[in-house]
Amino acid sequence: MKEFTNTSIPIDSLPQIEEVEFEMHPKRYLKYRAVGFIIMMTLLSATWITPLFSDTPLISAISGAIWVLLLVFIFAFERKKYRVMGFALREHDLTYKRGLFFFKQVTLPFNRIQHTEISNGPIERKFNLSSLKIFTAGGASSDLSIAGLDPERAQELKDFIAKSVAKSE
Amino acid sequence: MNDFSQPRKQEPIGVIVMFLENVRKIIRMFIAIIAFAVLKNDIGMYVWIGAGFVITVTAVITWLQFEKFKFYIEDGELILQKGLFVKEKLNIPFERIQTVNLQQNIVQQVLGLTGLKIDTAGSGKEELNIRALKKDDALALQEALDSAFEPAEDSEVQMTKEGVEATNQKLNYQTLVKLNLKQLLLLGATENHLRSGFIAFALIWGYGSQLAEYFSDYSEAVTEDIEANLIQAGWIGLLIFITLFILFSVVTSFGRVILKFFNLHAQLNNENLQVKAGLLKRNEHTIPLNKIQIIQWEDNFIRRYFKFKSLKLFQGRSEETVNSKKTIEVPACFHEQEEKVMEVLFPDSHQQLVSETFSPHIHQARILAIVFSILSLLAASALLIISSGALLAVAPVLMSGIIFLSWKYVKTISFTVGNKQLCISKGWLFKKEIFFKTYRCQGVEYKQSIFLKRRKLAHLTIHTAAGSRIIRYLKEEDCLKAYNYLLSEIEKHKGSWM
Numbered sequence: 001m002k003e004f005t006n007t008s009i010p011i012d013s014l015p016q017i018e019e020v021e022f023e024m025h026p027k028r029y030l031k032y033r034a035v036g037f038i039i040m041m042t043l044l045s046a047t048w049i050t051p052l053f054s055d056t057p058l059i060s061a062i063s064g065a066i067w068v069l070l071l072v073f074i075f076a077f078e079r080k081k082y083r084v085m086g087f088a089l090r091e092h093d094l095t096y097k098r099g100l101f102f103f104k105q106v107t108l109p110f111n112r113i114q115h116t117e118i119s120n121g122p123i124e125r126k127f128n129l130s131s132l133k134i135f136t137a138g139g140a141s142s143d144l145s146i147a148g149l150d151p152e153r154a155q156e157l158k159d160f161i162a163k164s165v166a167k168s169e
Numbered sequence: 170m171n172d173f174s175q176p177r178k179q180e181p182i183g184v185i186v187m188f189l190e191n192v193r194k195i196i197r198m199f200i201a202i203i204a205f206a207v208l209k210n211d212i213g214m215y216v217w218i219g220a221g222f223v224i225t226v227t228a229v230i231t232w233l234q235f236e237k238f239k240f241y242i243e244d245g246e247l248i249l250q251k252g253l254f255v256k257e258k259l260n261i262p263f264e265r266i267q268t269v270n271l272q273q274n275i276v277q278q279v280l281g282l283t284g285l286k287i288d289t290a291g292s293g294k295e296e297l298n299i300r301a302l303k304k305d306d307a308l309a310l311q312e313a314l315d316s317a318f319e320p321a322e323d324s325e326v327q328m329t330k331e332g333v334e335a336t337n338q339k340l341n342y343q344t345l346v347k348l349n350l351k352q353l354l355l356l357g358a359t360e361n362h363l364r365s366g367f368i369a370f371a372l373i374w375g376y377g378s379q380l381a382e383y384f385s386d387y388s389e390a391v392t393e394d395i396e397a398n399l400i401q402a403g404w405i406g407l408l409i410f411i412t413l414f415i416l417f418s419v420v421t422s423f424g425r426v427i428l429k430f431f432n433l434h435a436q437l438n439n440e441n442l443q444v445k446a447g448l449l450k451r452n453e454h455t456i457p458l459n460k461i462q463i464i465q466w467e468d469n470f471i472r473r474y475f476k477f478k479s480l481k482l483f484q485g486r487s488e489e490t491v492n493s494k495k496t497i498e499v500p501a502c503f504h505e506q507e508e509k510v511m512e513v514l515f516p517d518s519h520q521q522l523v524s525e526t527f528s529p530h531i532h533q534a535r536i537l538a539i540v541f542s543i544l545s546l547l548a549a550s551a552l553l554i555i556s557s558g559a560l561l562a563v564a565p566v567l568m569s570g571i572i573f574l575s576w577k578y579v580k581t582i583s584f585t586v587g588n589k590q591l592c593i594s595k596g597w598l599f600k601k602e603i604f605f606k607t608y609r610c611q612g613v614e615y616k617q618s619i620f621l622k623r624r625k626l627a628h629l630t631i632h633t634a635a636g637s638r639i640i641r642y643l644k645e646e647d648c649l650k651a652y653n654y655l656l657s658e659i660e661k662h663k664g665s666w667m
Contacts, residue, residue, distance in 0.1 A: 009525045009586065009654045016653050092660035103622070105615040107652070109659045112611035112666065137485055137667055142612045142632030 017095060017107060022086030029148035032127040033078050039123075041071060087146055089160065094134070096146055106144055110164035112136055118154050130154040134161070173310060176239040176250065183301020186276050186284075188231040190300070195227060240299055242313060247287070249297065261287065261297065267460055267484055269311045271453035278451065283307035287314070288484070311455065315441070342436035342443060345506055346499055353430060356500050357423040359471045361599065365425055366418025426500075435499045437513060442482070444497055454497050458514060460484050460667070462609055462635035466507065466602040473600075477501045480510060485634035485667050515604065517589050524587035527651060530626050533642035534579035538572045545571065574598075584629075584640045586651050588658055591631070593638060608662040609633050613652050617645075631655070634667050 045067060081100045088095045097105035117133040124130065130151040134144040149157070196203065206216060230253065239250040247266075249259040272284040283304050287297040302310065348356070431448035442461070445453045463483040472478065480499040502510065511518065549563055574597075582595040591610075593603040614630040614637075621627055627648040630639045643651070 007523050009523055009650060014653050014657050016649070017656070018649060093656060101619050103615075103617045103619075106612060107614075107656055108612045109656060111662070112659065136611050136632065137634040141637045142614075144612075 015090070017105075020088045020090065020095060022088045022095075022097065024086050025082070025148045026129070026150050026153075028127050029129060030078060030082050032123065032129055032148060034075060035127075036123060037071065037074050037078075041067065087157075089157070092164070094144075094157075094161065096144055106142075108134060108136060108142070108144055110161060110167075113161060113165050116158050116161050118151075118158055120151070124148070132157055173240070173242040173313060176241045176248075178239055179235065179299060179301040180282055180303060181235075182280050183282055184232060184235045185280060186274075186282060186300050187235055188228060189276055191227050191231050192224070195223060247314060249299075259297070263314060266314055268454060268456050269314045270455070271307055271311060273447075273451040275449045277301070285310060315455065315457075342438050344434070345437045345442075345509065346433065346435040346501055348430060348433040348446075348501060352501055353427060353433075354423075355475065356430060357426040359469065359475065360422035360426060361469060362415070362418040362422050365422040366414055369417070369421040370414075429498075430500055433500070437509070439513070442497075442499075444499060456482060456484065456497060461514060462633050462667070463603060463605045463638070464510070464514060465604075466502075467600065469599045477503050478507060480507075483635035511604075515590055515606070521587040521589045524585055525650075526583050526585045527640070527643055527647045528584070529579060529582050529640065529642040530624070530644060531576075531579060532624060532626060533582075534572075534575040536642075537575040537579065541571045541575065542568050579642075582640075584643070584651070586654060593640060603638060605633060607655065607658045608666050610655055610659050611666065613655050615648060615652055 045063070077100070081098070084100055084103065085098045087097075092111070093107050093109045095105060095107040097103070114135045114137055116135070118130050119133065120130045124147075128151060129148045131145060131147040132149055132154045134146075136142045136144075146154075233253050234251070237251055237253060237256075241248055245263050247261045247263070249261070251257050251259075267288040270286045270288070272286055273282070274284070277284055277300075280301075281304070282301045283306075285299045285302060285307050299310075428448050428450075430446050433444070433446035435445075436443045439458075441455050441457055443453065443455045445451065461482050462485055465481040465483070466478045467481065468478040477500075480502050482497045482499075484497075545567055546564060549567060577597040578595070581597045581600070583593075585592040585594075586607075588607060590604055590606050593601075595601055610631050610633055612632040614632065616628040616630060616639075617626075621642075625645045626642050627645050628639055628641045629643055629648045629651055630637050
């Protein structure tokens with residue numbers, strides 16, 4: 001270990017992720033999530049809770065009330081969560097952040113991205129939304145999926161990433 | 170004979186290898202039924218006829234598999250043809266090949282055959298396995314495939330004097346580690362016995378639960394008896410159990426080490442690392458140095474006394490192989506070997522001009538202590554259910570032990586970020602040092618739960634092609650500093666990183 005020096009990381013001169021402006025998902029993404037939850041919970045109660053307690057009106061009334069309360073709580077939670085979510089493009093990387101209780105923020109440099117993919121499911125299509133998936137090497141741990149984007153925006157992002165990936169090679 | 174341009178079959182005698190492999194698969198599938206039949210002692214006519222039928226069919230299928238399996242090299246691709254009814258053709262471009270490994274299980278050793286296994290970075294679903302080759306064919310094929318690892322500009326360099334020297338050096342393997350019997354036994358003795366015990370236990374449990382279904386009738390009656398006795402036996406039972414477990418663990422450690430590392434020979438040249446080892450199944454791994462993503466040095470408090478460490482190498486991996494044991498281990502590296510490896514794998518570490526070391530907040534020790542205290546108190550109370558007074562006596566000792574260990578452990582964690590390499594070091598009794606080159610990172614992640622936010626702490630995850638590594642409970646500003654710095658270093662880097 002000759003010539004070893006131990007200079008501190010020159011933080012002031014580096015671009016900082018904290019200063020980046022994030023772009024939010026389109027507002028209808030919230031509605032899409034809400035519909036998704038309603039469908040899921042209706043299916044759940046239709047297949048499990050209702051058949052089990054249909055002959056005891058008191059229990060079904062209580063579980064109905066809980067059902068509604070839970071839904072209201074989820075909506076409130078989703079609204080708060082929505083405000084935290086966002087993505088940002090910089091010259092060399094893409095950042096995505098999400099999570100209210102468990103906040104996560106990932107940055108993937110373009111020169112480490114393998115390929116990207118746009119997909120949309122039936123409900124997503126109804127709300128005119130698309131998902132962008134970004135794949136890196138070495139398993140799913142660092143793959144990134146951004147659901148609920150405007151289809152044109154998703155395509156723009158995909159094209160921008162493709163161009164930047166090609167440039168960095 | 171070493172011509173691979175024409176489609177060719179494996180060595181005919183290899184049918185035996187394939188047949189035995191198929192039989193093993195079938196036995197595995199029906200292990201529970203077989204064990205049941207054997208134990209119940211009623212192997213009737215039909216069972217024998219059935220078994221005979223299955224074996225005949227297997228033999229025919231194996232022979233067809235052998236006849237249909239062909240391999241050859243064409244246009245920089247290895248091509249495997251197989252398939253009984255539907256013809257399958259696998260094209261494996263050389264550049265997708267991560268490593269080419271030679272293997273010899275006991276049958277192959279007896280028949281004088283060598284198996285060749287190919288790891289790719291792509292999907293690991295397909296079986297890229299050529300089971301029966303002559304030794305020199307296998308070596309020649311490995312050589313042919315290995316040539317893909319050499320970068321294109323090599324051909325020009327070779328003309329110069331340095332180039333010639335480089336090629337000579339490339340061929341000459343230098344021995345890194347060669348284990349003799351004494352060292353092997355020392356290795357076995359200094360294993361983490363507790364861990365091997367638990368792993369073996371889990372493995373047996375896995376097989377056991379499959380069998381258990383068939384024995385539930387018998388076992389119920391037996392366990393009722395045993396249970397009553399156990400409660401009476403109390404402490405003695407517990408002591409016997411613990412002694413047996415320790416004995417079992419030590420035996421497993423020795424067994425594992427001897428099976429895996431028998432006659433280990435690790436060699437190094439300036440392009441590849443080669444590791445040959447194994448008693449029943451001899452493996453020969455050749456890894457190009459530039460495909461090694463992460464290395465990990467491990468030692469424990471006993472091995473520290475003998476001054477040696479184990480080296481683990483991680484390569485890029487595909488989704489399917491994420492949980493498989495695709496690590497290669499070189500045990501028993503002494504200080505000079507450690508230096509040698511570091512010099513070869515991290516030649517520019519003296520150019521590490523920028524570097525800063527971060528340590529986690531001591532809050533991590535608190536969390537660890539709380540979690541482990543709860544877990545171990547639950548376990549202790551389950552074991553000592555017979556005398557709850559004992560729990561009161563054990564609890565304080567247990568708790569202070571856990572608090573001390575947690576504190577010691579967290580004190581040892583450090584994370585060094587530099588422009589050339591990263592190092593994560595942790596562990597007091599069992600020490601781990603993880604090294605990888607800064608440019609090997611392919612993404613960074615900042616994680617913060619609301620509890621951490623209140624304390625202004627955060628976790629940092631670093632993604633690489635060989636999986637993710639996480640550094641927990643860093644100060645918020647340290648975490649962001651490393652985050653921003655790593656990104657700038659990755660983005661500056663030109664050229665391939667995998």
